[in-house]
Structures are given as structure tokens and as C-alpha cells.
Amino acid sequence: MNDASPDPDKDPNLASAEIVAPPQSIDAFFTRLGSTADRLPKRLKQFANYIAANPDKVAVSTVAELAEGADVQPSAVMRFCQEMGFSGFSQMQKLFRSDYSQKWPDYATRLAKLREHGTESPSALLAEFVEVGRASLENLLTTVDPIALQQAVDVLARAETIHMIGFRRAFPVTSYLAYAFEKMDVPAVLHSGIANINMEHLIRPNDAVIAVTFAPYTEMTIDMATKARASGADIVAITDVVTSPLARLKAIQLLVSELDVGAFRALSASLSLAIALAVSVGAQRNRM
Amino acid sequence: MNDASPDPDKDPNLASAEIVAPPQSIDAFFTRLGSTADRLPKRLKQFANYIAANPDKVAVSTVAELAEGADVQPSAVMRFCQEMGFSGFSQMQKLFRSDYSQKWPDYATRLAKLREHGTESPSALLAEFVEVGRASLENLLTTVDPIALQQAVDVLARAETIHMIGFRRAFPVTSYLAYAFEKMDVPAVLHSGIANINMEHLIRPNDAVIAVTFAPYTEMTIDMATKARASGADIVAITDVVTSPLARLKAIQLLVSELDVGAFRALSASLSLAIALAVSVGAQRNRM
DNA sequence: ATAAAAATGGAATTTATATTCCAAACGCGG
DNA sequence: CCGCGTTTGGAATATAAATTCCATTTTTAT
Numbered sequence: 001m002n003d004a005s006p007d008p009d010k011d012p013n014l015a016s017a018e019i020v021a022p023p024q025s026i027d028a029f030f031t032r033l034g035s036t037a038d039r040l041p042k043r044l045k046q047f048a049n050y051i052a053a054n055p056d057k058v059a060v061s062t063v064a065e066l067a068e069g070a071d072v073q074p075s076a077v078m079r080f081c082q083e084m085g086f087s088g089f090s091q092m093q094k095l096f097r098s099d100y101s102q103k104w105p106d107y108a109t110r111l112a113k114l115r116e117h118g119t120e121s122p123s124a125l126l127a128e129f130v131e132v133g134r135a136s137l138e139n140l141l142t143t144v145d146p147i148a149l150q151q152a153v154d155v156l157a158r159a160e161t162i163h164m165i166g167f168r169r170a171f172p173v174t175s176y177l178a179y180a181f182e183k184m185d186v187p188a189v190l191h192s193g194i195a196n197i198n199m200e201h202l203i204r205p206n207d208a209v210i211a212v213t214f215a216p217y218t219e220m221t222i223d224m225a226t227k228a229r230a231s232g233a234d235i236v237a238i239t240d241v242v243t244s245p246l247a248r249l250k251a252i253q254l255l256v257s258e259l260d261v262g263a264f265r266a267l268s269a270s271l272s273l274a275i276a277l278a279v280s281v282g283a284q285r286n287r288m
Numbered sequence: 289m290n291d292a293s294p295d296p297d298k299d300p301n302l303a304s305a306e307i308v309a310p311p312q313s314i315d316a317f318f319t320r321l322g323s324t325a326d327r328l329p330k331r332l333k334q335f336a337n338y339i340a341a342n343p344d345k346v347a348v349s350t351v352a353e354l355a356e357g358a359d360v361q362p363s364a365v366m367r368f369c370q371e372m373g374f375s376g377f378s379q380m381q382k383l384f385r386s387d388y389s390q391k392w393p394d395y396a397t398r399l400a401k402l403r404e405h406g407t408e409s410p411s412a413l414l415a416e417f418v419e420v421g422r423a424s425l426e427n428l429l430t431t432v433d434p435i436a437l438q439q440a441v442d443v444l445a446r447a448e449t450i451h452m453i454g455f456r457r458a459f460p461v462t463s464y465l466a467y468a469f470e471k472m473d474v475p476a477v478l479h480s481g482i483a484n485i486n487m488e489h490l491i492r493p494n495d496a497v498i499a500v501t502f503a504p505y506t507e508m509t510i511d512m513a514t515k516a517r518a519s520g521a522d523i524v525a526i527t528d529v530v531t532s533p534l535a536r537l538k539a540i541q542l543l544v545s546e547l548d549v550g551a552f553r554a555l556s557a558s559l560s561l562a563i564a565l566a567v568s569v570g571a572q573r574n575r576m
Numbered sequence: 577a578t579a580a581a582a583a584t585g586g587a588a589t590t591t592a593t594a595t596t597c598c599a600a601a602c603g604c605g606g
Numbered sequence: 607c608c609g610c611g612t613t614t615g616g617a618a619t620a621t622a623a624a625t626t627c628c629a630t631t632t633t634t635a636t
Contacts, residue, residue: 030530031530033530033531034530034532034535034536034541037531038536041582041583041584041633042584042632043584043585045531048531049529052529052531053528053545059347060347062622062623064622072584072585073584073585073586074586074623074624074625075584075585075586075625075626075627076583076585077624078625078626079583079584088624089623089624090591090592090623090625097348097349100344100347101345101348107426107429110429110430114429114434121434121438122434122437122438122440122441122564122565123432123437123438125564125568126428126429126432126437126560127429128564129560129563129564130425130428130429133421133560134425137418137422137425137556138418138422140414140418141414141415141418144414146410146411149410149411149414150409150410169464169467171463171464172459172460172461172463175459175460176459176460176555179456179459179460180552183551194482261567262567264468264566264567265563266560266563267464267559267563268421268425268554268556268559271554271555271556271559272414272418272421272554273414275417275549275552275554275555276410276413276414276416276417277410279549279552280410329612329613329614330613330614331614332613350594351595352592352593352594360614360615361616362593362594362615363614363615363616364615365594366594366595366596367614377593377594377595378593378594378595
């Protein structure tokens, strides 16, 4: 601040410690963290990532505990705090603690508070989807038959190639399956309908198909699954009710009843089912 | 209580300090507090009332601070803790601290266990994903800043065209956004990277971009978002932590911390956030 | 390749905090 | 109103935590 100071030797510490005001709020802290994280040396960045991922731990932990959690030395924590503009850890913790009581009310009360705002605000809508998603997940464990799930895994683990079919609202599910299978080196084809070429003829008798569709059922999914069935492939159906058109195909059915918010659903349950299925198949294939 | 004690002189401390197990949960603590509060002497009751009124302060305060808040001496606080069955204040505080972050940390160990046991039955794995998904959803309400969410909606509602960028594990999110926007007649482009053509030049100054990426961040997403930013478009980032590379772009950040099961996550929270965002944008655009 | 600068790990030190102790005050039964 | 057990306030002590320091390693620049 006072560059013209005639006594540079009066306080030699000023040279090394840059004078920056400490963040005054958690928001300001994270903003600064976001903009300075890259410039930080290895260990400090490591710690920065840790508290970015575990911000709630800061208020209730000691330096030693945080250091261990982030796998750095306590002194690195101190250096980090100073780098962020605080005099030390205690000052930084004080900031986090002052904010702490706001988070105290548990999930239920926070949810209720958000809903009071009416359906107007985006966060009220978010709360709605969160609540519906939770309910759908709970349901999932009862609607999915464990035996059918095991059968599906067996069939898919045995298949030469796995084909995923699902469009529109089901496409996030199939694309996530494709990602998971690719990561686990499971031969799998995502039928995306791109360029209006459908690659039905790729489906061979020893293959298996995961068909995903919800009401109102996309016709192309039904068509392709039907043809695949005709050529001898096994079908695993992820769908919503037993009366789904996929039922006719003697498919192994995995039922997901997802609740709507207005005209949309959160897909939480479908995605969870899909990823559990994929991981199980990957694991079982590795065992063979 | 034990008047018939045969050895009152053996250990005189036993007479005053009753041997009772410490409460194992916050609930148990308050239950015991309720039933014993009347029997307590004046100062201890005074402190009990303070705790009952300010339960959130215990985890983040020192003995001295609490004592001052309740207008009692620190030694009274100690006596209170011992009266409740704890060895001292530290033990009691530990209870209050662990209860707060309960949901998150012990998942890490549980999941590690699951990993070692090899993957058990598919339905057990499904149960894991369901539970983790539920926890992620609960957390979503605290990690997403309502103000940032509202800003994101404003920006996207104002945009001429909305561009969605997100690959690999983020692609289910962007593809679902694309579906939702299409259904609501919102002009939106899904940048799928198909045919290795990226349509960056499509992004105009009055457009907005939704960029979705999680650690380890896909480079193409960062690149495209950076270029979009350079050409003047607004960026809404759906990512995991503030230290995400998207932070540098002055993006509006919506943070989702999703837990892994093994190498995968359920995406429940991300999808819920995405759909809430999309529906809000659709609604707001209709109002204009 | 070498020197200079920066970063790191771990121990030493300082500071803060919990906990104990005891003398004084209080309340209660005789 | 006196003696005795209980409670209280405050200081003294013990413990735990934060902070600093420095020798060693790693990185960067030349």
C-alpha cells in the first residue's frame, strides 16, 4: 500500500507476504479459489481441490484432520490459508463457522422452505425434482425384480455384442450405458439413429439388446427390438409398466416407474438402474 | 441413586460422577436432556436451555464461547457435559460434529468395502446406487446456489440460441437437455462432436452455452466453452467443484457433487439439476 | 549442467483451548 | 442461627491445536 515507505527494513515480512484482504464471505472465498487455483503449486492445489470437494468439513475439522484428508502436510494447509489472504487457518475457519448455522436445518426443513416460495422460482422447481427423484429411487428397489435383474446381467454378460436402443427421453439412458460399457471394454453399440441409418442388420443371434422406452413409446425402438428378437437376439427391456409393447417380445423386463413433475421426469431411477446393470455386466464379464 | 453402596470410601469420585454411557446420537442427547433438565441445578439448567435453543452452535464453538453465550462459567459447561454422560466437552462436541457430516464420509468407506468384496449381486449394487443417488440429491439443494440458478435461467431465457456442450459421462445430461428444449420449442443445439465436426462457429454473441463437465474434465468441452466465451456468449457451467477449469471463464456455476460407486456415478443429481434448469428456462421464455 | 528460486515435509515452538482444582457462596435441615 | 453438603466462580494446569521455522527436495531459468 505504502510503497514510498522510507523504512523498508522496519518490517521485512511485508516483502514476502503479499497484502491481500481476506475474503469476507464463503462465496468470495470460493470465487477467489476458483480464479487462483491454477496458479497454486502442487500440494496447495491438491488441498484446494479437497476443500472445494468438501467445503462442509472446514468448519468442524482441525488443521491436522484436513491435512490428512487431503493427504498433505499441516504446514501446506497453513500456506494455503495464507495464500488465500487469511492470517492463518483460524481466521479462515472463523469465516466457515459463521456460515455454518445456515446449513444446520436438515434436508426436510430446507426442502419445505424452498417449496414455500411457490412454484415460481427455479430453486423451488429444483426442490420439486429432487423430491420426486428421491421417491422414484425408493420405488425402484421395489419395482425391479432382483431375479429379472440377475437374468438380465447373465444374458448381457453372455452376449457377444450388446446393442443399446433408445431415443428421445430414453436416449440419456442408452448413451450413459454406452459410456459405461466403453469404459469397461465391453463390446457395445449405441444405436443412435444417426443419419437415419439404422443398423439393425448388425444384430446377430448371439447378441443381446437393451431396449429403453417409456410411454408414449417411441415406435422406432419397438420396431428395432422386434426385428432383433426375430433374428434371435435376447432382449432386456427397461420400461415403465408391464403392458409396455416390449412385453410381447418375451423380453426380460426391468420396470422403472418414474414420477413426473409437469411434463418431465428426472430420470434418476432409470439412470441408476442402467448404471447398476452396466457395472454388474462388466464385473461378470471380467470373471469369465 | 445407589444408597446401599457398600464401599463409599473405595473411590469417592464414583459417588458424584454417575456412570452412564454417553448418548450415541444427537437425538439420544436431546431425549436425555429433556428428561434430566429439571433435576439440574440452576446454572446447568441455564446452559441446557441455551443448548436447546442453539443446537447448531455446539459443533463450531469453544467452551468459552458457549459459556459466554449462555452467561455461565466455562466450568459449568464442563460439569454439564459430564452430567450428560460425556467425559468432557470435547467428546460431546465430537458427537455434534460427526452427526453433521454423517451422510457423506462413511459412504466413502462403505463403498471401498463394496469394491474389495468384488461386486456382489446386481441388486446389491443397485441398492448402492440408489442410496448414493438419494444422498446426492439431498446434497444438491445445498450445493446449488439459488441465486446462481436464477441467473442461469435469466441468461438462458434471454439467449437467442442455447448451445449444449458435454461429452462422455456428461453427454446424458446434455442430451436430456436437448430433448427437453426441443419439446418446449426452445431453439437449442446439441454439440455432439459427431463426425468430428464441431460447430463452434455457430455460437454467436447473443447465444448462451451450457457446458457440462466433471473431473477428469474433457478437454474438448473446455476448449469449446473457452472459444464460445471469447466470441461473447454467456456460459452456464454444470460442474463438480469451484476449481473446475470452467471457473476461469466467468461462467455462472452450478455445482453438483455426485458420489462415485466404484468408477461410476448415478448422475441423478446432475440430471435433476439439468431438467429443472430446462423447465425453468422454458417457462420463463413463454412469459416473455 | 549448474545455480538460483520455489516448494515441501517434518519437527520445534507458540498459542489457544479444555479441563481440573479449590476456595467462597449458597441453600437446607436441624 | 449454625453446620454440612452442594453449587458456583475463577484461577491454575494440562492438553491439544495452530503456527513457524528450517533443512531437504524439486523445479525453473540460464
